Amino acid sequence: MRLTLHRAHLALPVALVLILGCLLPLLLLIAFSVFTVDMDAFEMVPDFSLANWAQMLTNPVFAFLIGKAVLSGLITALIAAVLGYPLALSIANLPIAWKGIAQILLLTPLYTGEIVRIYAWRVVLGSEGLINAVLEGLGLVDEPVKLLLFSPFTTHLVLLYNTLPFMVLPIWISAELIDRRLIEAARDLGARPFEAFTRVVFPLTIPGLGVGLLAVFALSAGDMLTPSMLGGTSGATPMAMIDNLFGTAFDWPLASVLALSLLITLFATASSIGFLLLRFKGARAVLQGGLK
Amino acid sequence: MSDQSVSRNPATSPLLLSARGLVKSYGRNRAVDGVDLDIPERAFTTFLGPSGCGKTTILRMIGGFETPDAGSLILDGRSLVGVPPExxxxxxxxxxxxxxxxxxxxxxxxxxxxxxxxxxxxAPRVKRALEAVHMGEFGARYPHQLSGGQQQRVAVARAIIAEPHLLLLDEPLSALDRKMRGHLQIELKDLQRRLGIAFVYVTHDQEEAFALSDVVVVMNKGKIAQKADPVTLYARPADSFVADFIGSATLVEGEVLACTPGNATIATPLGTITAPAIEGLQTGGRAALVLRPEHLQLDGCSGMILTAQVEHVVFKGDRYMIEAGIAGVTLRLMSNRPPEPGTLISIGFDPVASFITRIAT
Known part of the structure; x- marks a missing residue:
C-alpha cells in the first residue's frame, strides 16, 4: 500500500498535531538550550551560550543517567520480547472464546492507574509485604529479603509488568494475520513443525515484534515514576533530573540540553532497532505487500 | 522418481493410492462418509461436487492436514495413517x-x-521448475508483485520441484478469470503428461473436470455418487444427482413398468418411454429419465413427438436456449431460430439417445 499524493490530505490532521504539539515545543527547547540564566534576576535571558552543552558533554553524571535509561529500556524490551512472544503465539492459537478472555486479562493491569499499581507492588514486595511474609512463614529466610523492594530488580520487574501488554498485542495481531495455509504449505513442502515456525511464522511476525520492541523500549526508557518510587537509591532517572532542573533549580537551559540529549539518544536507539529489524529477510516484503 | 517402465495408459497403471472406508466428521456433520477409492499411477483424477460435498476434506486427508476418523489410506503400499505431511x-x-x-x-x-x-x-532445479511453468524470468520477484495466474504457476512449480509421487490441487484455478482458467487448464494437463505423475484435482466446475481428467469422481454429501471417465459420466449418470450436476438436464420422474437387460420402461408425465437404463432398477419402483438438450429437436419429426409451450428463450451467442413446458415438466433444448414465447412447438425426441437412472437419495 503506497500513500499516493492525492490521498496526502488524509494525513493533514495528524501532521498539524505533530507540528503544533511536537515540533513547536522542540524548537523552543532548542532555543532554550543555548540561553543563559541570570541568577541575580532569577530569570532566563536570551544570551547565546554553549556552556550548557559543554557541561552536558563533560559532566559524566548526565551521560550516566541517559545511558542507564537506554540500558533499562533495552533490557526491559528484550525480556518482554522473550516472555511476550511465546505468550502472544499461544493466545493466537487459542479457541476464539478464550481469546476474548485472554485479551481482558492482558489489558486489566492497564486499567488501574500507575500510582495504584506502584503502591500495590510495595504491598506485595515490601519488608512486611506478602512475598516476604510467605518466605518467612515457610522458614525459607530468617529475615525479610531487602532486594525485593527499592532495587533495580524491582524497577525492572514492574516496568516489565507495565509494558508486557504492549509487546504481546502487536505480536498477537501479526500472528493472527498469518494465513494458516502458509503453515500447511511449509509442512507440505517438508518442513517439520519447528522449521515451519522458523521459516514462516517467525519472519511474518517480525513487524509485530518490532512494534512491540519499540513501544516497550520507549515506555520503559522514558519512565520516571516506577524507578523513582520503587527503585530506591538506584531510581535516579534523566526524567527526574529534568523535572528538578525545570522546577526546583530553575535552570531551564540545562534542563533543555538534558531533555534534547535524552531525546536524541532514545531516537537513535529506537531507529537502530527499527533498522536492524528491517534487515531481517523478507520483513520489508511483508510490510510492502501485506500478508496476502 | 517415477518408474519409466510402467504403462503409459492410466487405466492399466499400477495402483498408487488406495482408500477404504474413509470417514471424517466435524461435530455432527459427516464430511466424508465411507469413501473407497483407487488412484492409479500417472492418472489425472478429479473430485467434482458442490461445496460441502467432502471433496476438499478427502484431499486434505491425503495431504496429511486432516486425520480420518476411520478407514485406511495406503500410498505406494505404505499406510499414511499417522504420517505427518512433511x-x-x-x-x-x-x-x-x-x-x-x-x-x-x-x-x-x-x-x-x-x-x-x-x-x-x-538453483538449477529451481530454474527448471520455473521454466516448466513459463516463469523463468520471475525468480527475483515477490508474490505480491505477481498477477493471480503467475502466482498460480509459481505454486505449481513449488509443489512439483520435490518430485512428489502424487500432486494434490485444491481448486487451483477458482480465483482466476475465465480466459486465464482455460489457458492454465491446458498448461496443467500438458504438465501432467510431461511429468508423468498422478494428479488429484478438486473442483466444483464440471467443464474444468471434463477438460482435465482421465477419471472424475462425483461427490455428494460425503459419499461417492459416481466414479467414471467424463464420457460415461455424461451419457450414463449413476443417479439423478450426477445427471443434474453434470451438464444441463431435465429430469422426469416416473414409475418403472418393466426392466430388460440394458433397458427399462417408465411411465412419466410425458408418456410411457422405453430407453437405455442403469442396471438394478426394480419394477414398480421410481426412476428418472434424463433428457439432455441435444436429445431434443425443435420441429423434429422422428421418434416421439412432444407438444410444449414456450416459456423462455435465451440467446446464447451461437444458438438459442429454449425452455418449454409440457405436463408440468420444463424441457430445455437448443435451436437456431427463436420461437415466440407462449406459442406451442413440437419437439422431436429419440428415447434411445436418453437414459433412465436411479433417483438419488
Whole structure:
C-alpha cells in the first residue's frame, strides 16, 4: 500500500498535531538550550551560550543517567520480547472464546492507574509485604529479603509488568494475520513443525515484534515514576533530573540540553532497532505487500 | 522418481493410492462418509461436487492436514495413517496458492530443497521448475508483485520441484478469470503428461473436470455418487444427482413398468418411454429419465413427438436456449431460430439417445 499524493490530505490532521504539539515545543527547547540564566534576576535571558552543552558533554553524571535509561529500556524490551512472544503465539492459537478472555486479562493491569499499581507492588514486595511474609512463614529466610523492594530488580520487574501488554498485542495481531495455509504449505513442502515456525511464522511476525520492541523500549526508557518510587537509591532517572532542573533549580537551559540529549539518544536507539529489524529477510516484503 | 517402465495408459497403471472406508466428521456433520477409492499411477483424477460435498476434506486427508476418523489410506503400499505431511511423498497446490509472502519466487520454489542440511545448490532445479511453468524470468520477484495466474504457476512449480509421487490441487484455478482458467487448464494437463505423475484435482466446475481428467469422481454429501471417465459420466449418470450436476438436464420422474437387460420402461408425465437404463432398477419402483438438450429437436419429426409451450428463450451467442413446458415438466433444448414465447412447438425426441437412472437419495 503506497500513500499516493492525492490521498496526502488524509494525513493533514495528524501532521498539524505533530507540528503544533511536537515540533513547536522542540524548537523552543532548542532555543532554550543555548540561553543563559541570570541568577541575580532569577530569570532566563536570551544570551547565546554553549556552556550548557559543554557541561552536558563533560559532566559524566548526565551521560550516566541517559545511558542507564537506554540500558533499562533495552533490557526491559528484550525480556518482554522473550516472555511476550511465546505468550502472544499461544493466545493466537487459542479457541476464539478464550481469546476474548485472554485479551481482558492482558489489558486489566492497564486499567488501574500507575500510582495504584506502584503502591500495590510495595504491598506485595515490601519488608512486611506478602512475598516476604510467605518466605518467612515457610522458614525459607530468617529475615525479610531487602532486594525485593527499592532495587533495580524491582524497577525492572514492574516496568516489565507495565509494558508486557504492549509487546504481546502487536505480536498477537501479526500472528493472527498469518494465513494458516502458509503453515500447511511449509509442512507440505517438508518442513517439520519447528522449521515451519522458523521459516514462516517467525519472519511474518517480525513487524509485530518490532512494534512491540519499540513501544516497550520507549515506555520503559522514558519512565520516571516506577524507578523513582520503587527503585530506591538506584531510581535516579534523566526524567527526574529534568523535572528538578525545570522546577526546583530553575535552570531551564540545562534542563533543555538534558531533555534534547535524552531525546536524541532514545531516537537513535529506537531507529537502530527499527533498522536492524528491517534487515531481517523478507520483513520489508511483508510490510510492502501485506500478508496476502 | 517415477518408474519409466510402467504403462503409459492410466487405466492399466499400477495402483498408487488406495482408500477404504474413509470417514471424517466435524461435530455432527459427516464430511466424508465411507469413501473407497483407487488412484492409479500417472492418472489425472478429479473430485467434482458442490461445496460441502467432502471433496476438499478427502484431499486434505491425503495431504496429511486432516486425520480420518476411520478407514485406511495406503500410498505406494505404505499406510499414511499417522504420517505427518512433511513425510508424505505428496505435495499440494493450495487454493489461493499460499505462497510465502516474505520470500521471493525463487525462494518459494526452492523452499523444500533448502530444508535439509548439506543440500546441493537448488538453483538449477529451481530454474527448471520455473521454466516448466513459463516463469523463468520471475525468480527475483515477490508474490505480491505477481498477477493471480503467475502466482498460480509459481505454486505449481513449488509443489512439483520435490518430485512428489502424487500432486494434490485444491481448486487451483477458482480465483482466476475465465480466459486465464482455460489457458492454465491446458498448461496443467500438458504438465501432467510431461511429468508423468498422478494428479488429484478438486473442483466444483464440471467443464474444468471434463477438460482435465482421465477419471472424475462425483461427490455428494460425503459419499461417492459416481466414479467414471467424463464420457460415461455424461451419457450414463449413476443417479439423478450426477445427471443434474453434470451438464444441463431435465429430469422426469416416473414409475418403472418393466426392466430388460440394458433397458427399462417408465411411465412419466410425458408418456410411457422405453430407453437405455442403469442396471438394478426394480419394477414398480421410481426412476428418472434424463433428457439432455441435444436429445431434443425443435420441429423434429422422428421418434416421439412432444407438444410444449414456450416459456423462455435465451440467446446464447451461437444458438438459442429454449425452455418449454409440457405436463408440468420444463424441457430445455437448443435451436437456431427463436420461437415466440407462449406459442406451442413440437419437439422431436429419440428415447434411445436418453437414459433412465436411479433417483438419488
Amino acid at each position: 513425510r508424505r511423498p505428496v505435495n499440494t497446490v493450495f487454493q489461493n496458492y499460499a505462497l510465502f509472502p516474505h520470500l521471493t519466487v525463487f525462494e518459494n520454489v526452492a523452499f523444500s530443497l533448502t530444508l535439509r542440511r548439506g543440500a546441493q545448490d537448488p
